[in-house]
Amino acid sequence: MKKTALVICPGRGTYNKPELGSIYANIAASSPKLRETLQDKLDAIDAEREALGLPTVTELDQAKLFKTSLHQRPENAAALIYAAGYLDFLSIDREQYEVVALTGNSMGWYTAMACADAWSLSTSTKLVTSMAQLTAGGAGAQFIYPIIDSEWRPDAKRIALVEAQVAAHPDELMHSINYGGYAVLAGTEAACNAAIQALPTADERFPMLLPGHAAFHTRMMSDAATEALETWPVAAFHPPQTPLVDGRGFQWLTPTADMRALQRYTLGHQVTETYDFSKAVQVAVKDYAPDHIILLGPGSGLGGAVAQALIAIGWQGLTDKASFTAQQKAAHPYVLSMGLPEQRALVTAGQT
Structure with a gap:
């Protein structure tokens, strides 16, 4: 069968x-x-x-x-x-x-x-x-940040950190892809760079800027x-x-x-x-x-x-x-x- x-x-x-x-x-x-x-x-x-x-x-x-x-x-x-x-x-x-x-x-x-x-x-x-x-x-940039813990369960603290950055850059930083346990954010280069600087380092390599990527899946x-x-x-x-x-x-x-x-x-x-x-x-x-x-x-x-x-x-x-x-x-x-x-x-x- x-x-x-x-x-x-x-x-x-x-x-x-x-x-x-x-x-x-x-x-x-x-x-x-x-x-x-x-x-x-x-x-x-x-x-x-x-x-x-x-x-x-x-x-x-x-x-x-x-x-x-x-x-x-x-x-x-x-x-x-x-x-x-x-x-x-x-x-x-x-x-x-x-x-x-x-x-x-x-x-x-x-x-x-x-x-x-x-x-x-x-x-x-x-x-x-x-x-x-x-x-x-197109213009802009895209980066990725984890919103899960080490056991792949949703992490409320990390989710809040991401949402705070989106709120801090209205119309300039947006959710690009909801990718399992990761938030992929995109927007203007200035907003992405500011958010990357503001977010605490996670899992030793995040936030990670995605090279050669523009602000995909955004306005x-x-x-x-x-x-x-x-x-x-x-x-x-x-x-x-x-x-x-x-x-x-x-x-x-x-x-x-x-x-x-x-x-x-x-x-x-x-x-x-x-x-x-x-x-x-x-x-x-x-x-x-x-x-x-x-x-x-x-x-x-x-x-x-x-x-x-x-x-x-x-x-x-x-x-x-x-x-x-x-x-x-x-x-x-x-x-x-x-x-x-x-x-x-x-x-x-x-x-x-």
């Missing part, structure tokens, strides 16, 4: 030096039939990139050295993250798992849209690149949203073939999804308003009660935030980091990260 799965797509910053070559390696490790399918999809993505005059995903992934100036350039990082996630989605063994819903963090919403067939492969490849260029060109992205809505018409959108849970916890169900509303959310609200990743995860598990959560690559950074979102609602008896860690030691963990070889083997066809 198939197991049901909620699939979650990662956001910005998840293709880093350790992931160099991972797309090629995952394709090469696939069964012959799947390998052919994945290579065909990657070839199509590469062709779109080449037509745009940009490095192909293959060229970037197969580079001999990881170069921050090349691989972390917004339009290149976005393409690598999207391509890796999309190909991972196609690699899930559908004889074992029925994907009942999709969601993602921040830019992961675009990957989720592609996985749900809400865009053609051509559109998703070009749109991911276009949105990376539009939003990266400072309004120009990017306006241009995106003018560039990508409703006709580019198709009814999702798998239910989608967005950054408000709203569900887009097939075949009843309103395409105009989906366009406005994806290119408008999603760009300029807080992205509540925690709520998306919580709504998805409550409404679909999946047997497993599958995290797409690249990387495996989503695991902590997903666990913290689940702990916050006491999902399946999870109360802290220790209880989540104990659950993950089972032969078939509840959360399966495709960025971890041993868990990927439990998800991919022919590797169980």
